[in-house]
Amino acid sequence: MANNNEKMSREEAGRKGGETTAKNHDKEFYQEIGQKGGEATSENHDKEFYQEIGQKGGEATSENHDKEFYQEIGQKGGEATSENHDKEFYQEIGKKGGEATSESHGKEFYQEIGEKGGEARGNQRDDSDDGKMSREEAGRKGGEKSRR
Numbered sequence: 001m002a003n004n005n006e007k008m009s010r011e012e013a014g015r016k017g018g019e020t021t022a023k024n025h026d027k028e029f030y031q032e033i034g035q036k037g038g039e040a041t042s043e044n045h046d047k048e049f050y051q052e053i054g055q056k057g058g059e060a061t062s063e064n065h066d067k068e069f070y071q072e073i074g075q076k077g078g079e080a081t082s083e084n085h086d087k088e089f090y091q092e093i094g095k096k097g098g099e100a101t102s103e104s105h106g107k108e109f110y111q112e113i114g115e116k117g118g119e120a121r122g123n124q125r126d127d128s129d130d131g132k133m134s135r136e137e138a139g140r141k142g143g144e145k146s147r148r
Contacts, residue, residue: 122136
């Protein structure tokens with residue numbers, strides 16, 4: 001603490017100013033100044049600026065957190081999103097995602113993921129002994145019958 005004969009450090013002055021401001025203002029004040037600051041920043045910076053700071057933030061975050069952290073925040077984000085959006089929202093983002101994927105991937109990509117999906121289903125069938133025929137098996141048998 002500074003006495004009357006010494007100057008206050010910037011750190012101490014900032015801390016005291018912050019404490020006083022916090023006592024005098026409510027949540028809405030901080031939301032309003034945050035919004036204004038965000039708008040001013042967006043007027044002064046371009047898309048590349050935000051991509052760069054986002055990448056830096058992501059890298060810093062990944063250095064400090066493990067897989068469970070990302071699973072937890074992903075789950076929380078998914079739950080919050082599902083509470084705020086309806087079926088049409090998910091249909092629209094699914095459509096956009098499918099279109100973007102089809103623009104960036106060729107026929108080989110879809111063949112590969114189809115093969116992986118078929119193998120996964122086949123492994124599920126092998127692991128379960130519920131007496132049901134897998135879709136792959138049903139399709140194969142149906143194809144054999146149609147050739148006869």
